[in-house]
Amino acid sequence: MFHATFKSLLPKLAFLLAPALLAQSGPMPPPPLMLFVREEVKPGHGAGHAATESAWTRALVKGKSKDNYLGMSALTGPSEAWFIMGYASYADWESKQNEFDKNEALKAEVDKIALQDGDHLSGTRTMLGALRKDLSYGPPVEIGKMRYMRIRTFRVKQGQGKAFEEGVKMALAGYGKSGYQASFAFYEIAAGTGSPTYLVLRPLKSLGELDGMAAADKAFQEALGEEGQKAMQKVFTDTVNVVENQLFAFSPKLSFPGPGMIASDPGFWTVKPPKGAK
Numbered sequence: 001m002f003h004a005t006f007k008s009l010l011p012k013l014a015f016l017l018a019p020a021l022l023a024q025s026g027p028m029p030p031p032p033l034m035l036f037v038r039e040e041v042k043p044g045h046g047a048g049h050a051a052t053e054s055a056w057t058r059a060l061v062k063g064k065s066k067d068n069y070l071g072m073s074a075l076t077g078p079s080e081a082w083f084i085m086g087y088a089s090y091a092d093w094e095s096k097q098n099e100f101d102k103n104e105a106l107k108a109e110v111d112k113i114a115l116q117d118g119d120h121l122s123g124t125r126t127m128l129g130a131l132r133k134d135l136s137y138g139p140p141v142e143i144g145k146m147r148y149m150r151i152r153t154f155r156v157k158q159g160q161g162k163a164f165e166e167g168v169k170m171a172l173a174g175y176g177k178s179g180y181q182a183s184f185a186f187y188e189i190a191a192g193t194g195s196p197t198y199l200v201l202r203p204l205k206s207l208g209e210l211d212g213m214a215a216a217d218k219a220f221q222e223a224l225g226e227e228g229q230k231a232m233q234k235v236f237t238d239t240v241n242v243v244e245n246q247l248f249a250f251s252p253k254l255s256f257p258g259p260g261m262i263a264s265d266p267g268f269w270t271v272k273p274p275k276g277a278k
Contacts, residue, residue, distance in 0.1 A: 026260075027140040030185035031086030033093060036127040036192075036199065039081045045120040046073070049081065050253045052117040057256045058273060059113060063106030067096045068261070071254025072149055075247040081254055082151075129187030129199055135168045137175055138183030144257070144264025146203035146250065150210075153244040156196040160239035164196070167235030170228065171220075178223035180216055182209075207247075 041049050053071065060067070067085065074080040087093040100106065156164045168186070175182075184202040189195060204210070221229055252271045262269045 027142045028260075029140045030131055030136070030201075031088060032131050033087040033089065034129045034131065034185075034187055035085040035087070035093070036129060037083045037085075038125045038127075039083070039121050040123040041079045041081055042120055042122050043079055046079070049117070049120040050251070052113055052120065053081075053254045054271065054273070056110065056113050056117070057253075057271070059106060059109040060256050063103050063109070065100065065103075065106065065256070066258075067100065067256075068258040069256050070143070070250060070261070071256075072248035072250050073254065075148075075249055077244075077246045081251075082248060083254065125192065127189050127192030127197075127199075129189050132165075132186045132188050132198075135165060135172070135186035135198075136184060137172055137180070137186075141183050141203050142264055143203060144261040144269065146205055147268075148204040148207055148250065149248045150202045150204060151246050151248065152200040152202075153242075153246075154198040154200070154240055155194065155242040155244075156198065156239055157241050158196075161196040163235060164198075164239040167232055167239060170224075170232045170235065174220050174224040174228065174232075178216070178219040180220060181212075182216075 039049075069083050069085045071081060071083045074082070087096070154164070174180075182202060184200050187199045187201070189197040189199065224232060252269050255269070257269050
């Protein structure tokens with residue numbers, strides 16, 4: 001993992017809770033800013049990549065870093081690892097990067113691990129997203145009890161951002177009317193990729209939750225009604241270039257969880273260091 005710095009934007013990913021909130025357990029709202037780091041892992045290098053990520057975590061613990069993150073590995077799509085970090089504001093993000101820059105011992109250790117990590121990667125990308133509360137849905141979740149993440153990426157046609165958002169609001173009305181049982185956070189990408197781009201994050205306790213999607217979607221369509229379905233379909237046809245769906249599994253070995261997340265499920269999030277590890 002390349003530590004994401006404010007100055008260089010070197011890639012890395014973590015999740016839905018700001019580091020300041022990770023000291024708490026229980027359901028928490030998604031943060032105003034989210035840093036997404038996508039690492040493309042070479043085929044056959046999954047175990048080696050996990051080992052260097054674990055070394056990264058041990059270095060951050062030793063350096064008393066407070067910049068926690070959540071890592072996850074792809075179950076579908078390309079061979080990738082994603083890491084997500086939440087921040088309360090741009091100033092909060094900058095503050096965390098300044099803390100890292102001042103810790104010379106930690107920087108030296110991270111630089112050494114980054115060289116090893118790079119051997120397992122074919123590419124990286126960092127994206128910064130701003131939470132769109134008006135496009136999000138459902139109650140806060142206790143992310144430490146979640147095990148999977150579905151990420152849906154919308155790449156919208158130029159000049160069609162506002163029209164696309166109106167289509168999303170039509171869908172939200174249908175979700176509410178049908179009693180759709182889910183929570184998802186909607187992020188508009190501010191930097192790091194072509195725009196307009198939106199990422200929709202839906203955490204899952206179990207993949208079994210997806211088994212009920214057919215019935216839920218039927219209720220959603222009925223709530224929209226025939227005319228509503230036609231109107232929403234037209235909006236998305238007119239405004240969206242590409243939609244991508246990916247499933248990820250949370251990985252304790254790829255994560256640097258805070259006390260609150262660990263407290264949610266110590267048996268899952270606590271990783272024992274390998275023998276001989278410092």
